[in-house]
Amino acid sequence: MLINLIKNELVKAFYKKRTFISILLITFLIPIIIIAINKGAYSLQSRIYGQLEDSFIFIGSIINGYLATYIVITILISNMPFLYTIIPSEIISGEYQKGTFRIYLTRPPSRNLVLSSKLLYVILSTILIHFFFFIYTLIFALIILGPGDLAVYHKGLLFLGEGDVVFRFIASALISLPVMITVSILCFMFSSLSRNAVAPIILTISTIFIGSAISIIPIDLFEVINPYLFTGYINTFLVAFYDPIPFQEVLNTIFVTFIWSIIFIIITYYTFNKRDITE
Template sequence: MSLMNNAVIRVEWYKLFRQSRTWYALGALLLLQVVLLLNAWYQGASLLDIFLENLKQSFHFQGELLNGHLLVYIVLNTMWFHLPLILMIVVSGMLTSEMEAGTLRTVMMTGISKGRYIRSKFTVAILFTVLVVILVALTSGILSYLIFGVGDLFVFHGALNFFESNDAFLRLFLAFAAGSFSMVFFSVVSMLLAVIFRETVKTWIVAAFFLIVCNLLLQMQLGEGWFRRLFFVNLNDTWQMFFEYTINWSAILWNLIFLAGYILIITAVGIWWFKKTDIE
């Protein structure tokens, strides 16, 4: 962790976790996990009925499909609004709260360069986001597997795909890993919005708006050809590709490379913008 050797980043990390808002956010996420798991269990049972009703005429089923893997998968599907929303609230607050309280001024008067300070904010935002994704993966996994055990995962992705337990586990793990790219994307966007809009509430509104539009555009599957492929909104769906029966590794890799490119560009714009603006 050479990153954490950087004193500025350590201070940012320390500040983040000394603020009650961060713990409220994490607490809210954990509570949501419980609610989502209940919902997943409920949804899972009815999904199985709906999907497998016709198959029951031709087949006997042996084994439990309403298991931990299915629940984690449903949680993965349902977390694409609230998780980025909470992340965006916390991450943008890291900067806007300092702007509003004036502590950003106090920091800037310590003689640290603007560039170094905003870089540390972006770094901590990314680290925090990855940590939260790991936390969500762990809590949903631990709760699901403890209560519902493991078994085959069935998903609908063009066809009814059945994955054996170990395969399912690996796919879910990779989906979380790919998902963390999307979450980091939303986090750096919210940091950029904080740099631009400066006020906490204004930034939250714009961030929520951005998130809603992204979700709508994703459902519309806008565009054709290369645009559709490279449009960041659609790239945020990359994690779904781990549930195609045959994983298209190169497509996923390219998507993640492009997403990482977007993250870098947004971060660079955020740093540039922060450096060029006065501290009020």
């Protein structure tokens, strides 16, 4: 029964324009940024080297596909939560708005099964969009700029060998995935409480904005709270490019995001089962 419900969600998603918005935005935006990096390669390299150019002689260029991918991900990762809210924002609230719940929630599939199918679809779509973002960026950047060593900042200028870089990007995608799934589930929860598709997006982005502000503002109280908020781990993907990788921080990310995801899911199931579909 659950498999059939998931298939039903996939079929419905295929005919919704909003399903493809995130993919299309990524598809058109990434090439623009990478081509801009390619055009401004010299000035970018000078900024990275900084005053080191006065003391050392550098041979070759550090501007390559790996660095371009790293820059794009670093710039866009904090804005990616918006793209992950587009699908879950409407998946429940849209059904309420159209009145379709009045029809098929009175049939054999239980509310829990219907909700589970929607939740699994949201998680699946988040995973697909997330990995599409990383893989598409990496492939396009390598086509335009080619491979090479990756220069990043970690306790100074750190060079990661070309043979190690792909593993680092895979690790960064996996490390950042739990945070993005939590964002999608948060929006999914708001969707179960709303009757329009706009409110869940606004509420989710507002929550992330407040959480991000707490992680940035240097106040003692906020520094105590921040480790327990999933929003404080949005940029944790950067640890994949540290040497060595701080695995304790990765485990903290997984633990905190898992706890918040469970909380959001419990709230969603409770409110969905209590809601009057005839309203």
